[in-house]
Amino acid sequence: MIGLFTAAEIRAAEAPLLAALPDGALMQRAATGLATVCLRLLGRAHGARATLLVGAGGNGGDALFAGAHLARRGVRVTAVLLAPDRAHAGGRAALVRAGGRMVDPSAAGAHLNRADLVLDGIVGIGGSGGLRPDAVAVVDRAAAGPALMVAVDVPSGVDADTGAVAGAAFPATHTVTFGAVKPGLVVGEGRAHAGEVHLVGIGLEEHLPVPGAWQLTDADAAGRLPLPDAGDDKYSQGVVGVVAGSSTYPGAGVLCTGAALRTRPGLVRYAGTAADGVRAAWPEAIVTDGRPSDAGRVQAWVVGPGMGTDDDARTVLAEVLATDLPVLADADALTLLAREPGLVRDRRAPTVLTPHDGEFARFGAEPGPDRIGAARRLAADLGAVVLLKGDATVVAAPGGTAFVNATGTPWLATAGTGDVLSGIAGALLATGLPAAEAAAVAAHLHGRAGQLAAAGGPFVAGDLVRHLPATINRVRGFRPGGLPDSEP
Numbered sequence: 287m288i289g290l291f292t293a294a295e296i297r298a299a300e301a302p303l304l305a306a307l308p309d310g311a312l313m314q315r316a317a318t319g320l321a322t323v324c325l326r327l328l329g330r331a332h333g334a335r336a337t338l339l340v341g342a343g344g345n346g347g348d349a350l351f352a353g354a355h356l357a358r359r360g361v362r363v364t365a366v367l368l369a370p371d372r373a374h375a376g377g378r379a380a381l382v383r384a385g386g387r388m389v390d391p392s393a394a395g396a397h398l399n400r401a402d403l404v405l406d407g408i409v410g411i412g413g414s415g416g417l418r419p420d421a422v423a424v425v426d427r428a429a430a431g432p433a434l435m436v437a438v439d440v441p442s443g444v445d446a447d448t449g450a451v452a453g454a455a456f457p458a459t460h461t462v463t464f465g466a467v468k469p470g471l472v473v474g475e476g477r478a479h480a481g482e483v484h485l486v487g488i489g490l491e492e493h494l495p496v497p498g499a500w501q502l503t504d505a506d507a508a509g510r511l512p513l514p515d516a517g518d519d520k521y522s523q524g525v526v527g528v529v530a531g532s533s534t535y536p537g538a539g540v541l542c543t544g545a546a547l548r549t550r551p552g553l554v555r556y557a558g559t560a561a562d563g564v565r566a567a568w569p570e571a572i573v574t575d576g577r578p579s580d581a582g583r584v585q586a587w588v589v590g591p592g593m594g595t596d597d598d599a600r601t602v603l604a605e606v607l608a609t610d611l612p613v614l615a616d617a618d619a620l621t622l623l624a625r626e627p628g629l630v631r632d633r634r635a636p637t638v639l640t641p642h643d644g645e646f647a648r649f650g651a652e653p654g655p656d657r658i659g660a661a662r663r664l665a666a667d668l669g670a671v672v673l674l675k676g677d678a679t680v681v682a683a684p685g686g687t688a689f690v691n692a693t694g695t696p697w698l699a700t701a702g703t704g705d706v707l708s709g710i711a712g713a714l715l716a717t718g719l720p721a722a723e724a725a726a727v728a729a730h731l732h733g734r735a736g737q738l739a740a741a742g743g744p745f746v747a748g749d750l751v752r753h754l755p756a757t758i759n760r761v762r763g764f765r766p767g768g769l770p771d772s773e774p
Protein backbone atom coordinates (compact mmCIF):
# COMPACT_ATOMS: atom_id res chain seq x y z
CA MET A 287 0.00 0.00 0.00
CA ILE A 288 1.15 3.53 -0.70
CA GLY A 289 0.82 5.75 2.37
CA LEU A 290 -0.42 9.31 1.94
CA PHE A 291 1.10 11.85 4.36
CA THR A 292 0.04 15.35 5.31
CA ALA A 293 2.39 18.34 5.28
CA ALA A 294 2.54 18.28 9.10
CA GLU A 295 3.53 14.59 9.08
CA ILE A 296 6.25 15.29 6.48
CA ARG A 297 7.62 18.21 8.47
CA ALA A 298 7.68 16.13 11.68
CA ALA A 299 9.54 13.35 9.86
CA GLU A 300 12.03 15.84 8.36
CA ALA A 301 12.85 17.42 11.73
CA PRO A 302 15.21 14.72 13.08
CA LEU A 303 16.96 14.49 9.70
CA LEU A 304 17.41 18.25 9.47
CA ALA A 305 18.93 18.19 12.96
CA ALA A 306 21.26 15.27 12.21
CA LEU A 307 22.44 16.08 8.69
CA PRO A 308 24.73 18.91 7.52
CA ASP A 309 22.95 22.13 6.53
CA GLY A 310 21.18 21.82 3.20
CA ALA A 311 21.81 18.08 2.78
CA LEU A 312 18.11 17.19 2.64
CA MET A 313 17.45 19.83 0.02
CA GLN A 314 20.37 18.48 -2.01
CA ARG A 315 18.80 15.02 -1.96
CA ALA A 316 15.51 16.48 -3.17
CA ALA A 317 17.15 18.62 -5.86
CA THR A 318 19.31 15.76 -7.18
CA GLY A 319 16.27 13.49 -7.48
CA LEU A 320 14.30 16.29 -9.12
CA ALA A 321 17.01 16.98 -11.70
CA THR A 322 17.29 13.27 -12.50
CA VAL A 323 13.57 13.04 -13.24
CA CYS A 324 13.71 16.25 -15.33
CA LEU A 325 16.59 14.89 -17.45
CA ARG A 326 14.66 11.67 -18.01
CA LEU A 327 11.57 13.62 -19.07
CA LEU A 328 13.59 15.91 -21.35
CA GLY A 329 15.38 12.96 -22.93
CA ARG A 330 18.44 15.18 -23.58
CA ALA A 331 20.46 17.90 -21.86
CA HIS A 332 22.49 19.82 -24.46
CA GLY A 333 20.29 22.23 -26.38
CA ALA A 334 17.30 21.82 -24.05
CA ARG A 335 15.86 24.87 -22.29
CA ALA A 336 14.40 24.92 -18.79
CA THR A 337 12.66 27.83 -17.05
CA LEU A 338 12.35 27.80 -13.28
CA LEU A 339 9.52 29.61 -11.50
CA VAL A 340 11.00 30.41 -8.10
CA GLY A 341 9.09 31.51 -4.99
CA ALA A 342 10.22 32.62 -1.56
CA GLY A 343 10.78 29.36 0.31
CA GLY A 344 12.39 25.94 0.33
CA ASN A 345 10.37 24.89 -2.72
CA GLY A 346 12.12 27.59 -4.76
CA GLY A 347 15.40 26.37 -3.26
CA ASP A 348 14.77 22.90 -4.65
CA ALA A 349 14.08 24.37 -8.09
CA LEU A 350 17.25 26.50 -8.05
CA PHE A 351 19.55 23.62 -6.97
CA ALA A 352 17.93 21.29 -9.51
CA GLY A 353 18.39 24.04 -12.11
CA ALA A 354 22.10 24.16 -11.24
CA HIS A 355 22.33 20.37 -11.81
CA LEU A 356 20.61 20.76 -15.19
CA ALA A 357 22.84 23.68 -16.18
CA ARG A 358 25.96 21.64 -15.37
CA ARG A 359 24.65 18.98 -17.74
CA GLY A 360 24.29 21.51 -20.56
CA VAL A 361 20.64 22.58 -20.22
CA ARG A 362 20.07 26.32 -20.77
CA VAL A 363 18.44 27.33 -17.50
CA THR A 364 16.66 30.60 -16.69
CA ALA A 365 15.13 31.28 -13.27
CA VAL A 366 12.17 33.66 -12.95
CA LEU A 367 12.30 35.04 -9.41
CA LEU A 368 8.78 35.87 -8.20
CA ALA A 369 10.10 37.18 -4.86
CA PRO A 370 13.64 38.34 -5.76
CA ASP A 371 14.58 39.49 -2.24
CA ARG A 372 13.53 36.25 -0.58
CA ALA A 373 14.56 33.59 -3.13
CA HIS A 374 16.84 30.93 -1.59
CA ALA A 375 20.31 32.54 -1.43
CA GLY A 376 22.33 29.30 -1.63
CA GLY A 377 20.22 28.09 -4.54
CA ARG A 378 20.69 31.35 -6.44
CA ALA A 379 24.44 31.22 -5.96
CA ALA A 380 24.57 27.60 -7.11
CA LEU A 381 22.61 28.38 -10.25
CA VAL A 382 24.84 31.33 -11.15
CA ARG A 383 27.97 29.23 -10.56
CA ALA A 384 26.58 26.59 -12.92
CA GLY A 385 25.97 29.18 -15.67
CA GLY A 386 22.21 29.70 -15.21
CA ARG A 387 20.53 33.09 -15.57
CA MET A 388 18.01 34.96 -13.47
CA VAL A 389 15.29 37.30 -14.73
CA ASP A 390 12.37 39.33 -13.41
CA PRO A 391 8.80 38.16 -14.00
CA SER A 392 8.40 41.04 -16.49
CA ALA A 393 11.02 39.39 -18.73
CA ALA A 394 9.71 35.84 -18.32
CA GLY A 395 7.53 35.71 -21.46
CA ALA A 396 10.20 35.10 -24.07
CA HIS A 397 11.83 32.36 -21.98
CA LEU A 398 8.53 30.60 -21.30
CA ASN A 399 7.61 30.61 -24.98
CA ARG A 400 10.79 28.69 -25.84
CA ALA A 401 11.14 26.46 -22.80
CA ASP A 402 11.13 22.66 -23.16
CA LEU A 403 10.48 22.29 -19.45
CA VAL A 404 9.02 24.65 -16.84
CA LEU A 405 9.75 23.86 -13.21
CA ASP A 406 7.21 25.11 -10.68
CA GLY A 407 9.09 26.00 -7.50
CA ILE A 408 6.67 28.74 -6.45
CA VAL A 409 5.39 27.06 -3.26
CA GLY A 410 5.40 23.56 -1.82
CA ILE A 411 4.05 22.21 1.44
CA GLY A 412 4.42 25.68 2.99
CA GLY A 413 1.85 27.14 0.59
CA SER A 414 -1.61 28.33 1.49
CA GLY A 415 -4.41 29.41 -0.83
CA GLY A 416 -4.26 29.61 -4.61
CA LEU A 417 -1.62 31.23 -6.79
CA ARG A 418 -1.13 34.97 -6.23
CA PRO A 419 -1.99 37.24 -9.21
CA ASP A 420 1.66 37.79 -10.25
CA ALA A 421 2.19 34.03 -10.30
CA VAL A 422 -1.06 33.43 -12.22
CA ALA A 423 0.16 35.60 -15.10
CA VAL A 424 3.46 33.70 -15.40
CA VAL A 425 1.85 30.27 -15.00
CA ASP A 426 -0.78 31.05 -17.66
CA ARG A 427 1.99 32.06 -20.04
CA ALA A 428 3.89 28.84 -19.30
CA ALA A 429 0.78 26.73 -19.82
CA ALA A 430 0.17 28.34 -23.21
CA GLY A 431 3.67 27.33 -24.36
CA PRO A 432 4.97 23.95 -25.50
CA ALA A 433 6.91 23.03 -22.33
CA LEU A 434 6.58 20.00 -20.07
CA MET A 435 5.06 21.39 -16.89
CA VAL A 436 6.84 19.90 -13.87
CA ALA A 437 5.74 20.74 -10.32
CA VAL A 438 8.26 20.61 -7.48
CA ASP A 439 6.84 18.60 -4.55
CA VAL A 440 3.26 19.93 -4.99
CA PRO A 441 1.71 21.96 -7.84
CA SER A 442 1.66 25.51 -6.46
CA GLY A 443 -1.87 26.54 -5.47
CA VAL A 444 -2.91 22.97 -4.59
CA ASP A 445 -3.50 22.24 -0.89
CA ALA A 446 -1.09 19.37 -0.18
CA ASP A 447 -3.36 17.83 2.47
CA THR A 448 -6.72 17.95 0.72
CA GLY A 449 -6.23 18.58 -3.01
CA ALA A 450 -8.34 21.73 -2.72
CA VAL A 451 -7.59 24.54 -5.18
CA ALA A 452 -8.67 27.97 -4.03
CA GLY A 453 -8.48 30.00 -7.23
CA ALA A 454 -5.69 29.04 -9.64
CA ALA A 455 -2.99 26.38 -9.43
CA PHE A 456 -0.08 25.18 -11.58
CA PRO A 457 -1.35 22.64 -14.15
CA ALA A 458 1.45 20.08 -14.03
CA THR A 459 1.98 17.23 -16.45
CA HIS A 460 4.35 15.71 -13.87
CA THR A 461 4.88 16.26 -10.15
CA VAL A 462 8.14 15.23 -8.50
CA THR A 463 7.32 14.85 -4.83
CA PHE A 464 9.76 14.31 -1.96
CA GLY A 465 9.79 11.83 0.89
CA ALA A 466 6.18 10.63 0.59
CA VAL A 467 3.06 11.10 -1.53
CA LYS A 468 0.73 13.82 -0.24
CA PRO A 469 -3.06 13.29 -0.36
CA GLY A 470 -3.52 16.47 -2.39
CA LEU A 471 -1.69 14.91 -5.34
CA VAL A 472 -4.16 12.05 -5.74
CA VAL A 473 -7.56 13.39 -4.72
CA GLY A 474 -9.91 16.25 -5.56
CA GLU A 475 -8.84 19.03 -7.91
CA GLY A 476 -5.21 18.43 -6.98
CA ARG A 477 -5.23 15.09 -8.76
CA ALA A 478 -5.84 16.66 -12.17
CA HIS A 479 -3.26 19.39 -11.47
CA ALA A 480 -0.53 16.94 -10.43
CA GLY A 481 -0.38 14.85 -13.60
CA GLU A 482 1.92 11.85 -13.24
CA VAL A 483 3.40 11.66 -9.73
CA HIS A 484 7.09 10.69 -9.27
CA LEU A 485 8.22 9.95 -5.71
CA VAL A 486 11.83 10.81 -4.81
CA GLY A 487 13.06 9.27 -1.56
CA ILE A 488 14.98 11.61 0.77
CA GLY A 489 15.34 9.20 3.69
CA LEU A 490 12.14 10.01 5.58
CA GLU A 491 10.74 6.48 5.59
CA GLU A 492 11.71 5.41 9.10
CA HIS A 493 10.52 8.70 10.58
CA LEU A 494 7.03 8.69 9.09
CA PRO A 495 4.03 7.67 11.25
CA VAL A 496 1.40 5.09 10.27
CA PRO A 497 -0.55 7.00 7.62
CA GLY A 498 -4.23 7.80 7.98
CA ALA A 499 -4.82 7.38 4.24
CA TRP A 500 -3.64 4.91 1.64
CA GLN A 501 -3.68 4.03 -2.03
CA LEU A 502 -3.93 0.39 -3.05
CA THR A 503 -1.72 -1.13 -5.74
CA ASP A 504 -2.67 -4.10 -7.93
CA ALA A 505 -0.69 -6.33 -5.58
CA ASP A 506 -2.64 -5.04 -2.57
CA ALA A 507 -5.93 -5.77 -4.33
CA ALA A 508 -4.72 -9.20 -5.45
CA GLY A 509 -3.73 -10.06 -1.89
CA ARG A 510 -7.36 -9.53 -0.86
CA LEU A 511 -8.79 -11.76 -3.60
CA PRO A 512 -8.06 -15.27 -2.42
CA LEU A 513 -8.24 -18.02 -5.05
CA PRO A 514 -10.68 -20.83 -4.33
CA ASP A 515 -8.90 -23.96 -3.19
CA ALA A 516 -9.72 -27.66 -3.31
CA GLY A 517 -11.66 -27.42 -0.05
CA ASP A 518 -14.03 -24.69 -1.28
CA ASP A 519 -17.63 -25.21 -2.35
CA LYS A 520 -20.19 -22.74 -3.65
CA TYR A 521 -21.17 -21.72 -0.13
CA SER A 522 -17.71 -21.27 1.33
CA GLN A 523 -16.69 -18.66 -1.29
CA GLY A 524 -19.20 -16.22 0.17
CA VAL A 525 -22.89 -16.00 -0.68
CA VAL A 526 -24.16 -12.56 -1.73
CA GLY A 527 -27.75 -11.39 -1.53
CA VAL A 528 -28.86 -8.73 -4.01
CA VAL A 529 -31.93 -6.51 -3.64
CA ALA A 530 -31.90 -4.22 -6.67
CA GLY A 531 -33.95 -3.25 -9.73
CA SER A 532 -37.69 -3.38 -10.14
CA SER A 533 -40.23 -4.88 -12.54
CA THR A 534 -40.21 -1.58 -14.48
CA TYR A 535 -36.42 -1.15 -14.32
CA PRO A 536 -34.79 -4.58 -14.08
CA GLY A 537 -31.40 -3.34 -15.36
CA ALA A 538 -29.89 -2.48 -11.97
CA GLY A 539 -30.72 -5.97 -10.67
CA VAL A 540 -29.20 -7.62 -13.74
CA LEU A 541 -25.97 -5.57 -13.59
CA CYS A 542 -25.52 -5.87 -9.85
CA THR A 543 -26.12 -9.64 -9.84
CA GLY A 544 -23.83 -10.10 -12.83
CA ALA A 545 -21.02 -8.09 -11.24
CA ALA A 546 -21.26 -10.12 -8.02
CA LEU A 547 -21.21 -13.40 -9.97
CA ARG A 548 -18.26 -12.37 -12.11
CA THR A 549 -16.25 -11.17 -9.08
CA ARG A 550 -16.71 -14.23 -6.89
CA PRO A 551 -18.83 -16.86 -8.61
CA GLY A 552 -19.75 -18.90 -5.53
CA LEU A 553 -23.42 -18.15 -5.16
CA VAL A 554 -25.58 -15.07 -5.65
CA ARG A 555 -29.14 -14.93 -4.39
CA TYR A 556 -31.51 -12.31 -5.77
CA ALA A 557 -34.72 -11.09 -4.12
CA GLY A 558 -36.96 -8.49 -5.71
CA THR A 559 -39.40 -7.52 -8.40
CA ALA A 560 -36.82 -7.65 -11.23
CA ALA A 561 -36.75 -11.43 -10.71
CA ASP A 562 -37.78 -12.33 -14.28
CA GLY A 563 -35.13 -10.13 -15.84
CA VAL A 564 -32.41 -11.38 -13.50
CA ARG A 565 -33.41 -15.03 -14.06
CA ALA A 566 -33.24 -14.56 -17.83
CA ALA A 567 -29.85 -12.83 -17.74
CA TRP A 568 -28.17 -14.94 -15.03
CA PRO A 569 -29.43 -18.53 -14.82
CA GLU A 570 -26.57 -19.11 -12.36
CA ALA A 571 -28.26 -16.95 -9.69
CA ILE A 572 -30.89 -18.23 -7.28
CA VAL A 573 -33.82 -15.90 -7.74
CA THR A 574 -37.00 -15.13 -5.81
CA ASP A 575 -39.56 -12.42 -6.40
CA GLY A 576 -40.29 -12.50 -2.66
CA ARG A 577 -38.67 -10.63 0.20
CA PRO A 578 -35.03 -10.81 1.28
CA SER A 579 -36.02 -13.29 4.01
CA ASP A 580 -37.30 -15.63 1.27
CA ALA A 581 -33.95 -15.67 -0.51
CA GLY A 582 -32.13 -18.14 1.75
CA ARG A 583 -28.94 -17.65 3.75
CA VAL A 584 -26.33 -15.13 2.60
CA GLN A 585 -23.16 -13.65 4.07
CA ALA A 586 -23.67 -10.07 2.84
CA TRP A 587 -26.37 -7.96 1.22
CA VAL A 588 -26.35 -5.37 -1.53
CA VAL A 589 -29.45 -3.21 -1.37
CA GLY A 590 -30.71 -0.19 -3.25
CA PRO A 591 -29.84 0.24 -6.93
CA GLY A 592 -33.02 0.84 -8.94
CA MET A 593 -35.33 -0.48 -6.23
CA GLY A 594 -37.37 2.72 -5.81
CA THR A 595 -38.06 4.80 -2.72
CA ASP A 596 -41.68 3.93 -1.95
CA ASP A 597 -43.02 2.31 1.25
CA ASP A 598 -42.32 -1.21 -0.03
CA ALA A 599 -38.72 -0.28 -0.76
CA ARG A 600 -38.39 1.22 2.70
CA THR A 601 -39.73 -1.99 4.28
CA VAL A 602 -37.31 -4.16 2.33
CA LEU A 603 -34.37 -1.88 3.21
CA ALA A 604 -35.27 -1.98 6.90
CA GLU A 605 -35.48 -5.78 6.75
CA VAL A 606 -31.98 -6.06 5.24
CA LEU A 607 -30.50 -3.57 7.70
CA ALA A 608 -32.07 -5.43 10.62
CA THR A 609 -29.88 -8.48 9.86
CA ASP A 610 -26.53 -8.87 11.57
CA LEU A 611 -24.77 -9.19 8.20
CA PRO A 612 -22.58 -6.72 6.30
CA VAL A 613 -24.75 -4.55 4.05
CA LEU A 614 -23.83 -2.35 1.11
CA ALA A 615 -26.46 0.36 0.54
CA ASP A 616 -26.46 2.32 -2.72
CA ALA A 617 -28.64 4.61 -4.84
CA ASP A 618 -32.33 4.50 -3.76
CA ALA A 619 -31.31 3.01 -0.42
CA LEU A 620 -29.19 6.12 0.18
CA THR A 621 -32.15 8.39 -0.56
CA LEU A 622 -34.18 6.48 2.02
CA LEU A 623 -31.34 6.46 4.56
CA ALA A 624 -30.77 10.20 4.25
CA ARG A 625 -34.36 10.56 5.52
CA GLU A 626 -33.85 7.99 8.25
CA PRO A 627 -30.13 7.78 9.16
CA GLY A 628 -31.04 5.98 12.40
CA LEU A 629 -31.45 2.80 10.34
CA VAL A 630 -27.66 2.84 9.79
CA ARG A 631 -26.58 4.33 13.11
CA ASP A 632 -28.38 1.58 15.02
CA ARG A 633 -26.55 -1.23 13.20
CA ARG A 634 -23.74 -3.23 14.78
CA ALA A 635 -22.71 -5.16 11.66
CA PRO A 636 -20.67 -3.29 9.02
CA THR A 637 -22.49 -1.02 6.57
CA VAL A 638 -21.00 0.46 3.40
CA LEU A 639 -22.65 3.49 1.79
CA THR A 640 -21.65 4.38 -1.78
CA PRO A 641 -22.90 7.91 -2.56
CA HIS A 642 -22.03 10.16 -5.47
CA ASP A 643 -21.89 13.86 -4.64
CA GLY A 644 -25.65 14.43 -4.96
CA GLU A 645 -26.51 11.47 -2.74
CA PHE A 646 -23.82 12.52 -0.25
CA ALA A 647 -25.34 16.02 0.01
CA ARG A 648 -28.70 14.54 1.02
CA PHE A 649 -27.08 13.51 4.33
CA GLY A 650 -26.68 17.19 5.22
CA ALA A 651 -23.65 18.77 3.52
CA GLU A 652 -21.98 18.89 0.10
CA PRO A 653 -18.65 17.03 -0.02
CA GLY A 654 -16.81 20.31 -0.82
CA PRO A 655 -13.16 20.51 -1.87
CA ASP A 656 -11.78 18.27 0.95
CA ARG A 657 -13.20 14.93 -0.14
CA ILE A 658 -11.26 12.75 2.30
CA GLY A 659 -12.32 14.99 5.18
CA ALA A 660 -15.96 14.99 4.05
CA ALA A 661 -16.08 11.18 3.70
CA ARG A 662 -14.45 10.79 7.13
CA ARG A 663 -16.98 13.09 8.77
CA LEU A 664 -20.00 11.26 7.34
CA ALA A 665 -18.45 7.88 8.16
CA ALA A 666 -17.88 8.92 11.78
CA ASP A 667 -21.36 10.43 12.03
CA LEU A 668 -23.15 7.31 10.75
CA GLY A 669 -20.75 4.66 12.04
CA ALA A 670 -20.52 3.30 8.49
CA VAL A 671 -17.92 2.99 5.74
CA VAL A 672 -18.48 5.77 3.20
CA LEU A 673 -17.34 5.30 -0.39
CA LEU A 674 -17.58 8.74 -2.01
CA LYS A 675 -17.55 8.28 -5.78
CA GLY A 676 -15.54 10.61 -7.96
CA ASP A 677 -12.64 11.04 -10.32
CA ALA A 678 -10.64 9.57 -7.44
CA THR A 679 -13.09 7.62 -5.31
CA VAL A 680 -12.50 7.96 -1.56
CA VAL A 681 -13.32 5.28 1.02
CA ALA A 682 -13.44 6.31 4.68
CA ALA A 683 -14.00 4.08 7.70
CA PRO A 684 -15.74 5.35 10.86
CA GLY A 685 -12.38 5.26 12.70
CA GLY A 686 -10.83 7.62 10.12
CA THR A 687 -8.74 5.26 7.98
CA ALA A 688 -9.17 6.29 4.36
CA PHE A 689 -8.31 4.92 0.92
CA VAL A 690 -8.01 6.95 -2.27
CA ASN A 691 -8.59 4.96 -5.44
CA ALA A 692 -5.83 5.04 -8.02
CA THR A 693 -7.57 3.38 -10.99
CA GLY A 694 -10.30 4.39 -13.41
CA THR A 695 -11.16 6.29 -16.57
CA PRO A 696 -13.60 9.11 -17.34
CA TRP A 697 -15.45 6.58 -19.55
CA LEU A 698 -16.84 5.12 -16.31
CA ALA A 699 -19.22 8.07 -16.11
CA THR A 700 -22.03 6.14 -17.79
CA ALA A 701 -25.36 4.71 -16.65
CA GLY A 702 -25.25 1.50 -14.64
CA THR A 703 -21.57 1.51 -13.66
CA GLY A 704 -22.55 2.26 -10.05
CA ASP A 705 -24.71 -0.88 -10.00
CA VAL A 706 -21.64 -2.85 -11.13
CA LEU A 707 -19.52 -1.34 -8.34
CA SER A 708 -22.15 -2.34 -5.78
CA GLY A 709 -22.15 -5.93 -7.04
CA ILE A 710 -18.34 -6.17 -6.89
CA ALA A 711 -18.23 -4.72 -3.37
CA GLY A 712 -21.07 -6.98 -2.18
CA ALA A 713 -19.20 -10.05 -3.42
CA LEU A 714 -16.06 -8.97 -1.57
CA LEU A 715 -18.00 -8.22 1.63
CA ALA A 716 -19.39 -11.76 1.48
CA THR A 717 -15.85 -13.18 1.48
CA GLY A 718 -15.39 -11.68 4.94
CA LEU A 719 -13.04 -8.85 4.02
CA PRO A 720 -13.20 -5.89 6.44
CA ALA A 721 -15.78 -3.48 5.03
CA ALA A 722 -13.46 -0.57 4.21
CA GLU A 723 -11.02 -2.90 2.44
CA ALA A 724 -13.84 -4.57 0.51
CA ALA A 725 -15.01 -1.14 -0.66
CA ALA A 726 -11.48 -0.02 -1.56
CA VAL A 727 -10.66 -3.22 -3.47
CA ALA A 728 -14.01 -2.97 -5.27
CA ALA A 729 -13.23 0.59 -6.38
CA HIS A 730 -9.79 -0.59 -7.55
CA LEU A 731 -11.20 -3.48 -9.62
CA HIS A 732 -14.02 -1.32 -10.97
CA GLY A 733 -11.50 1.28 -12.18
CA ARG A 734 -9.22 -1.35 -13.71
CA ALA A 735 -12.19 -3.00 -15.44
CA GLY A 736 -13.08 0.42 -16.86
CA GLN A 737 -9.53 0.90 -18.15
CA LEU A 738 -9.60 -2.53 -19.77
CA ALA A 739 -13.04 -1.98 -21.31
CA ALA A 740 -12.08 1.53 -22.53
CA ALA A 741 -9.13 0.08 -24.46
CA GLY A 742 -11.73 -1.16 -26.94
CA GLY A 743 -13.44 2.25 -27.23
CA PRO A 744 -16.58 3.51 -25.52
CA PHE A 745 -18.27 0.92 -23.32
CA VAL A 746 -21.49 0.38 -21.40
CA ALA A 747 -21.94 -1.01 -17.90
CA GLY A 748 -22.60 -4.54 -19.16
CA ASP A 749 -19.16 -4.52 -20.85
CA LEU A 750 -17.62 -3.81 -17.44
CA VAL A 751 -19.24 -6.95 -16.06
CA ARG A 752 -17.87 -8.96 -19.00
CA HIS A 753 -14.37 -7.58 -18.37
CA LEU A 754 -14.31 -8.45 -14.67
CA PRO A 755 -12.72 -11.94 -14.95
CA ALA A 756 -9.91 -10.62 -17.19
CA THR A 757 -9.50 -7.65 -14.84
CA ILE A 758 -9.05 -9.92 -11.85
CA ASN A 759 -6.50 -12.00 -13.75
CA ARG A 760 -4.59 -8.84 -14.74
CA VAL A 761 -4.57 -7.56 -11.18
CA ARG A 762 -3.25 -10.93 -10.03
CA GLY A 763 -0.51 -10.79 -12.64
CA PHE A 764 -1.90 -13.97 -14.23
CA ARG A 765 -0.51 -14.72 -17.66
CA PRO A 766 -2.80 -16.85 -19.80
CA GLY A 767 -1.40 -19.51 -22.10
CA GLY A 768 1.00 -22.32 -21.24
CA LEU A 769 1.30 -24.51 -18.20
CA PRO A 770 3.29 -23.51 -15.13
CA ASP A 771 6.92 -24.69 -15.26
CA SER A 772 6.30 -27.33 -12.61
CA GLU A 773 3.67 -29.15 -14.70
CA PRO A 774 4.85 -32.41 -16.31
Ligand SMILES: NC(=O)C1=CN([C@@H]2O[C@H](COP(=O)(O)OP(=O)(O)OC[C@H]3O[C@@H](n4cnc5c(N)ncnc54)[C@H](O)[C@@H]3O)[C@@H](O)[C@H]2O)[C@@H](O)CC1
Nearest residue numbers: 312313316342343344345409410411412413414415416439
Ligand atom coordinates in the same frame (compact mmCIF):
# COMPACT_ATOMS: atom_id res chain seq x y z
N1 LIG B 1 13.06 21.90 4.91
C1 LIG B 1 13.91 21.33 4.06
O1 LIG B 1 15.13 21.29 4.23
C2 LIG B 1 13.40 20.71 2.86
C3 LIG B 1 12.44 21.39 2.13
N2 LIG B 1 12.03 20.91 0.97
C4 LIG B 1 11.24 21.77 0.08
O2 LIG B 1 10.79 22.90 0.74
C5 LIG B 1 9.38 23.01 0.67
C6 LIG B 1 8.87 23.62 1.92
O3 LIG B 1 9.58 24.84 2.08
P1 LIG B 1 9.02 26.05 2.92
O4 LIG B 1 8.63 25.61 4.26
O5 LIG B 1 10.05 27.11 2.85
O6 LIG B 1 7.69 26.47 2.20
P2 LIG B 1 7.36 26.76 0.67
O7 LIG B 1 8.58 26.92 -0.16
O8 LIG B 1 6.38 25.76 0.27
O9 LIG B 1 6.61 28.17 0.71
C7 LIG B 1 6.75 29.04 1.78
C8 LIG B 1 6.79 30.49 1.32
O10 LIG B 1 5.78 30.77 0.37
C9 LIG B 1 4.89 31.82 0.83
N3 LIG B 1 3.55 31.45 0.35
C10 LIG B 1 2.62 30.68 0.97
N4 LIG B 1 1.55 30.49 0.16
C11 LIG B 1 1.81 31.14 -0.98
C12 LIG B 1 1.11 31.28 -2.21
N5 LIG B 1 -0.09 30.73 -2.40
N6 LIG B 1 1.69 32.02 -3.19
C13 LIG B 1 2.90 32.59 -3.01
N7 LIG B 1 3.61 32.47 -1.87
C14 LIG B 1 3.08 31.76 -0.87
C15 LIG B 1 5.08 31.86 2.31
O11 LIG B 1 4.89 33.15 2.78
C16 LIG B 1 6.52 31.39 2.47
O12 LIG B 1 7.40 32.48 2.36
C17 LIG B 1 8.89 21.61 0.39
O13 LIG B 1 7.66 21.60 -0.29
C18 LIG B 1 10.01 21.08 -0.48
O14 LIG B 1 9.84 21.49 -1.82
C19 LIG B 1 12.73 19.80 0.35
O15 LIG B 1 13.85 20.34 -0.25
C20 LIG B 1 13.15 18.79 1.36
C21 LIG B 1 14.00 19.43 2.42
Ligand SMILES: [K+]
Nearest residue numbers: 406409440442
Ligand atom coordinates in the same frame (compact mmCIF):
# COMPACT_ATOMS: atom_id res chain seq x y z
K1 LIG C 1 5.57 23.75 -6.38
